[in-house]
Amino acid sequence: MTPLLSVRDLRVGFGQNPAANEVVKGVSFDLAAGETLAIVGESGSGKSVTALSVNRLVDFGGGRITNGSIILQRSDGSTLDVAKAEEKVLRTIRGRDVGMIFQEPMTSLNPVHTVGAQIEEAFKLNRGLHGAEAERAALDVLDRVRIPDAKSRLAYYPHQLSGGMRQRVMIAMALASSPRLLIADEPTTALDVTVQAQIMALLAELRAETGMSMIFITHDIGLVAGIADRIMVMQHGLAVEQNTTDAVLDNPQHDYTKHLLNAVPHFTSGKAVRADGERAATSEPIIKVDDLVVRFPVKKGLFQPKGAIHAVDGVSFDLMPGETLAIVGESGSGKSTTARAILGLVEKHRGAIAAKPGRSRRPIQMVFQDPFASLNPRLNVEALMAEPAIANGQKLDDALRDRMRFLLDRVGLPADVLNRYPHQFSGGQRQRLCIARVLMLNPDVVVLDEAVSALDVSVQARVLDLLVDLQREFSLAYLFISHDMAVVERIAHRIAVMYAGQIVEIGEARSVLSDPQHSYTKRLISAVPAIERRRQHFAIDATQVPSLVRPAGYEPPPANWREAGQDHRVRIEEAK
Amino acid sequence: MQKLLRAFLRHPSGRIGLTIIALYLLAAVLGTLGLTPRDPLKLFAIDRLKPPSANYWFGTDLLGRDTFSRLMVGIKQSMIIAFSSVALATLFGTIIGLLAAWWGTLWDGILMRIMDVLLAFPAILLALLIIAIVGPGTGTSVAAIAIVYTPIFARVVRGPALSLKQRDFVDAARTFGSSQPYILSRHLLLNLVAPLAVQVTLALAWALLTEAGLSFLGLGTQPPTPSLGLMLAESKNLMTQAPWLMIFPALTIMLGILGFNLTGDALRDILDPRTQRREA
Numbered sequence: 001m002t003p004l005l006s007v008r009d010l011r012v013g014f015g016q017n018p019a020a021n022e023v024v025k026g027v028s029f030d031l032a033a034g035e036t037l038a039i040v041g042e043s044g045s046g047k048s049v050t051a052l053s054v055n056r057l058v059d060f061g062g063g064r065i066t067n068g069s070i071i072l073q074r075s076d077g078s079t080l081d082v083a084k085a086e087e088k089v090l091r092t093i094r095g096r097d098v099g100m101i102f103q104e105p106m107t108s109l110n111p112v113h114t115v116g117a118q119i120e121e122a123f124k125l126n127r128g129l130h131g132a133e134a135e136r137a138a139l140d141v142l143d144r145v146r147i148p149d150a151k152s153r154l155a156y157y158p159h160q161l162s163g164g165m166r167q168r169v170m171i172a173m174a175l176a177s178s179p180r181l182l183i184a185d186e187p188t189t190a191l192d193v194t195v196q197a198q199i200m201a202l203l204a205e206l207r208a209e210t211g212m213s214m215i216f217i218t219h220d221i222g223l224v225a226g227i228a229d230r231i232m233v234m235q236h237g238l239a240v241e242q243n244t245t246d247a248v249l250d251n252p253q254h255d256y257t258k259h260l261l262n263a264v265p266h267f268t269s270g271k272a273v274r275a276d277g278e279r280a281a282t283s284e285p286i287i288k289v290d291d292l293v294v295r296f297p298v299k300k301g302l303f304q305p306k307g308a309i310h311a312v313d314g315v316s317f318d319l320m321p322g323e324t325l326a327i328v329g330e331s332g333s334g335k336s337t338t339a340r341a342i343l344g345l346v347e348k349h350r351g352a353i354a355a356k357p358g359r360s361r362r363p364i365q366m367v368f369q370d371p372f373a374s375l376n377p378r379l380n381v382e383a384l385m386a387e388p389a390i391a392n393g394q395k396l397d398d399a400l401r402d403r404m405r406f407l408l409d410r411v412g413l414p415a416d417v418l419n420r421y422p423h424q425f426s427g428g429q430r431q432r433l434c435i436a437r438v439l440m441l442n443p444d445v446v447v448l449d450e451a452v453s454a455l456d457v458s459v460q461a462r463v464l465d466l467l468v469d470l471q472r473e474f475s476l477a478y479l480f481i482s483h484d485m486a487v488v489e490r491i492a493h494r495i496a497v498m499y500a501g502q503i504v505e506i507g508e509a510r511s512v513l514s515d516p517q518h519s520y521t522k523r524l525i526s527a528v529p530a531i532e533r534r535r536q537h538f539a540i541d542a543t544q545v546p547s548l549v550r551p552a553g554y555e556p557p558p559a560n561w562r563e564a565g566q567d568h569r570v571r572i573e574e575a576k
Numbered sequence: 577m578q579k580l581l582r583a584f585l586r587h588p589s590g591r592i593g594l595t596i597i598a599l600y601l602l603a604a605v606l607g608t609l610g611l612t613p614r615d616p617l618k619l620f621a622i623d624r625l626k627p628p629s630a631n632y633w634f635g636t637d638l639l640g641r642d643t644f645s646r647l648m649v650g651i652k653q654s655m656i657i658a659f660s661s662v663a664l665a666t667l668f669g670t671i672i673g674l675l676a677a678w679w680g681t682l683w684d685g686i687l688m689r690i691m692d693v694l695l696a697f698p699a700i701l702l703a704l705l706i707i708a709i710v711g712p713g714t715g716t717s718v719a720a721i722a723i724v725y726t727p728i729f730a731r732v733v734r735g736p737a738l739s740l741k742q743r744d745f746v747d748a749a750r751t752f753g754s755s756q757p758y759i760l761s762r763h764l765l766l767n768l769v770a771p772l773a774v775q776v777t778l779a780l781a782w783a784l785l786t787e788a789g790l791s792f793l794g795l796g797t798q799p800p801t802p803s804l805g806l807m808l809a810e811s812k813n814l815m816t817q818a819p820w821l822m823i824f825p826a827l828t829i830m831l832g833i834l835g836f837n838l839t840g841d842a843l844r845d846i847l848d849p850r851t852q853r854r855e856a
Contacts, residue, residue: 343751366751374744378766387762388752434748441752 002073003030004180004213005054010068010083012049018064023049025237026068033073033180036207036214038228038245040221040260042456046237047217051183054215055098056082056090072097075180095126099179099212101170103186108170109158115169116154119176126177141172144209146202164195168202175206181213188223192330193483197527200227219456222264222486223529225249233257263458265486267528270513272489274324274468284356285318286444286477287342287364292316292351294334294341298549307551311337313501314559315351321444324471324478326488326509328524329498332548335481338498339366339447342479358444361392365438369450371430375422381408381433382418388440407436410473411466428459432466439474447479452487464490485528489513494567497521501548502559507568517570583846590842596835600651607652612645616802625818635820637810643821646802647828653803654832657714657796658783661721666776668722669729670768674760676730677737688734691727699724699782700789707795717796721783732775733768740764770847774840781836788829804829 012024024046031037041047052058054070070082074097082093094100102108110118119138123129129137135154142150145168158166167187174182184203188196204227207214218224224231225245232242233256241254252258266272294312312334319325327335340346342353343366355363365388368374375384385404386396394400405415411432422430431451438446448467452460468491471478482488488495489509496506497520505518516522560572584590606612613633614620620640628635634643676687694702703720710716740746740763749759790796791805799806804825811821 340747345747345750362751362753364751366748368744368748370744374748376745376763376767378769379762383762387749387754387758391749391752391754391758437748 002079004033004035004073005031006069006071007050007054008069008071010050010053010070011066012046012053012058012063013066014061014063018066022066023063023237024053027232027234027237027239028068029232029239029242031181031213031215033213034207034211035229036216036227038216038218038224038231039234040218040224040231041234042219042260042458045234047234048185050234051185051215051217054082054181054183055094055100056085057094057100059087072181095122095179096177097179098181098183099174099177100183101167101174101185101187103189106158106163106166109166111158114155114157115161116156119154119169119173122173122176137176138172141175142169144175144206145169145172147172162195163191164198167191167195167199171199171202171206175210178210179212181215183215183217185217186219187216189218189220193485194330194523194527196223197529200529203227220264220529221249221260221457222266225529233260259458263461265457265461265484265490267486267489267525269525270489270510270515273509273513274491274493276472283320286321286356286358287319287479288352288354289318289338289342290316290352290354292338292341292353293349294337294346295349307549307554310501310548310550310554310556312341313556315498315501315503317496317503317506319445319477319479321477322471322475324480324491324493326480326482326492326495327498328482328485328488328495330483330524332500333498334501334548335498336449339449339479339481343447355445360441360443362388362441363444364447365441365443365445366447366449367431367434367438367451370454371427371434372422372454374434375430377422380419380421384422384433385418385437385440388437392441403440404436407439408433410439410470411436412462426459428455428463431455431463435463435466435470439470442474443476445477445479447481449481450483451480453482453484460487467491485513485525497524502556502571504571505569507564508566511565511568515564515568517564517568519573580846584839584842587842587845589838590846593835593838593840593842596831597839600655600832600835603648604652604655607648607650612642612648614642614645616641616645616649617800625814627818628820634824635818637807637818637821638814643807643824646807647804647824650802650804650807650825651828651832653714653797653801654784654787654829657717657721657787658780661718661783661787662725662776662779664718664722665725665779666729666772669726670733670765670772672726673730673733674737674764677734677741678756678760678764684734688730691730694723695727695731697724699786703786703790704793704795707790712795712798714797717787717790720790721786724786725779725783728779729772729775732771736768736771737764740767773847774844777836777840777843781833781840784829784832784836 008028010024010027011022013019013022015021027050029037039047039051049058049063052061053065065083068083071079072082072093073079080089082090109115116138119141120134123134123137138154139150142153147153147165147168161169188199191199200223216224216228228245230242231245231248232239233248233254234240235256241248241252241257248257249261252261292312292315295308295310298307298309315338317325327338329335337346341348343364357363382404386400389400390396404418408417409415413429413432413436425433452463455463464487467478470476480488480491492509494507495509495512496503497512497518499520505512505516505521512521513525516525561569562572564570584594618641620636622640623632623636624638624640626632626636632642632644634647636642672687672691676684702724706720706723707716746759746763749763787796788805788808791803792809794809797803797806807825808822811818811825815822
């Protein structure tokens with residue numbers, strides 16, 4: 001049987017001289033009909049460029065195919081070398097033979113048209129359907145991507161839908177033409193874990209229904225374990241290993257694949273939690289948060305009653321010295337707002353945040369998620385590192401520079417970087433710089449707001465190790481905010497699960513991860529992609545997070561807690 | 577600094593613009609030091625309305641004064657007014673824009689609405705109004721032009737400042753307890769240097785033109801001090817007899833504006849972070 005797609009010695013370059021600036025340096029692979037190929041690699045490995053060459057979208061990004069062939073079998077049985085085809089022919093391939101979904105569903109949908117109109121357009125262009133026919137087809141395909149209440153959603157604009165819903169709409173549009181090949185470029189990277197699990201399950205079901213082939217691009221080798229038939233690992237523009245999924249995962253041959261597999265946070269349901277840091281009952285908490293409430297007012301109109309977004313609603317916890325408390329939840333759960341309230345970056349509506357006086361004037365420091373946004377691009381490392389000290393009345397002298405060099409060395413940066421600027425560092429190095437910077441003030445507590453989420457997996461693992469080392473060395477307490485259960489498992493002593501602005505479960509890490517009690521915690525844990533669990537099947541659960549906009553004066557019912565073991569408390573769920 | 581100059585010399589329009597401005601500054605300095613070919617105020621009664629020649633490079637006017645020397649002094653006058661008014665406008669505009677963005681809500685509303693009112697008047701008209709109230713003179717011209725261009729700088733600063741204020745590095749600075757002046761100067765202003773620099777060069781071109789316009793109307797520099805606008809005004813009755821009297825001041829104004837505009841364009845290209853990154 002001839003393969004659906006056969007790529008031979010593909011080379012793609014960029015810029016004025018494509019042959020000299022090669023990003024893909026000779027990649028070959030075959031894809032049979034109905035098969036799923038996962039292309040895995042870190043950013044800059046050429047995985048996206050390879051996939052974008054298959055429908056020649058790479059041309060629009062300034063890329064040129066300098067060598068090789070891409071033989072695609074078309075739906076009428078003829079074959080075509082995409083690498084040499086004319087733009088006119090290519091237009092008939094995109095959409096019809098090769099569908100595509102992108103990483104960011106907000107930017108790939110047109111904000112001024114309803115989703116219904118956009119799906120109908122796909123049907124008009126690719127199948128020649130019109131009017132009521134197109135509308136029926138759009139409704140049908142929305143049903144197929146499991147959007148609840150599909151009929152009314154047709155009239156929605158993209159901004160009225162959540163990220164997961166938008167990605168479903170994108171998938172629906174790609175499906176409109178019944179493509180034989182679907183290219184998915186990091187389709188779940190921008191989504192929350194439980195939504196990611198839903199989308200992955202949906203793609204798997206759709207593939208079974210339609211028999212289409214898929215090329216799935218991702219940096220997360222754990223994610224594709226459940227869906228891919230074959231895996232191709234790319235590094236520096238070369239395919240370093242390709243084989244069946246089981247072979248790659250269970251018996252990796254290339255060093256880089258082994259390295260990737262090691263770096264992937266393996267989620268083990270609490271078996272790998274840290275053994276150190278037993279909670280001493282006698283010690284006094286360094287931060288005690290009691291009934292914290294943060295609300296953002298919503299203005300509706302001049303005379304309409306005002307409401308408020310209840311971002312954080314009655315959160316209480318305490319943090320002991322030297323301990324890591326992880327706050328886990330999805331976007332919109334209020335975990336970042338809690339952190340910001342503790343640092344005074346957002347005003348609290350009610351509640352108490354008591355911090356024990358620490359070793360310095362500012363005992364609580366914070367590391368932000370995006371290391372590219374949290375460093376002023378116009379200041380050099382010396383100025384960046386000096387800022388916290390200057391803000392607290394120290395002078396920029398040799399003693400201060402010695403401390404900078406000591407901390408930079410401690411986080412694994414060379415000491416001669418003081419005159420460099422942030423753009424000269426990689427993402428991981430910048431995050432190390434941010435960590436060194438908050439240590440300048442010798443804090444007692446470091447709030448890490450998704451501090452490793454923006455990093456590549458292998459870098460992520462090293463930064464996590466660094467954090468654990470630093471915690472011991474400087475006896476820091478961490479408030480670790482994350483959506484990633486596998487990361488949390490490696491660093492947390494205790495875990496608080498947040499859902500819709502409230503803590504629903506809190507307790508010792510091993511206990512929460514191995515024996516989750518609250519339904520949301522269970523959902524969060526079952527959504528974690530894991531190589532070990534790749535043969536399990538996950539049902540699609542399309543439950544949406546409830547709206548947090550409440551009318552003025554609304555107060556949530558008081559929380560009822562039950563003990564689920566020593567240091568493990570669960571909020572009692574209301575009966576539905 | 578050296579890197580910036582080298583980038584300028586590599587940029588085609590930057591090269592031309594910078595050369596023009598350098599020549600103008602040279603003329604202005606020589607004009608100030610009195611190093612003109614002839615005394616710009618001295619009357620050579622026998623040499624009235626002489627066309628350009630080896631003796632009088634750009635000809636002479638009705639009173640027999642040397643046009644070239646007068647132009648040099650006129651350039652000096654224009655440059656002084658343009659640079660000082662733009663400096664004032666930059667200073668006040670930046671402060672107003674920064675504070676409006678930083679304090680937000682009420683202050684933002686009040687300050688920016690005042691700026692909007694100023695911006696609603698045509699530049700020359702507003703300057704006319706101010707001069708009509710205070711009376712003509714160099715100082716008044718500077719003040720009037722500064723007031724006219726302050727709102728533009730306030731706007732140029734406020735927009736990016738609003739977005740910078742939301743950036744993580746500003747939040748980070750707050751968690752360190754950095755003082756407000758420190759955050760405003762190191763985190764906001766430093767990141768605003770690029771758009772400001774471009775705006776300054778472009779504003780210099782407008783200021784040059786506005787000054788010439790005011791002098792032309794007799795509201796700027798007062799005779800006998802030579803100024804470009806004044807020379808144009810004096811030449812308009814003699815246009816057919818002595819066209820050089822109009823052509824040379826007009827060309828001087830035009831070239832000056834071109835110089836600043838070309839420099840501004842080049843500066844925008846050079847300071848654009850996208851082109852910067854490509855080099856790095």
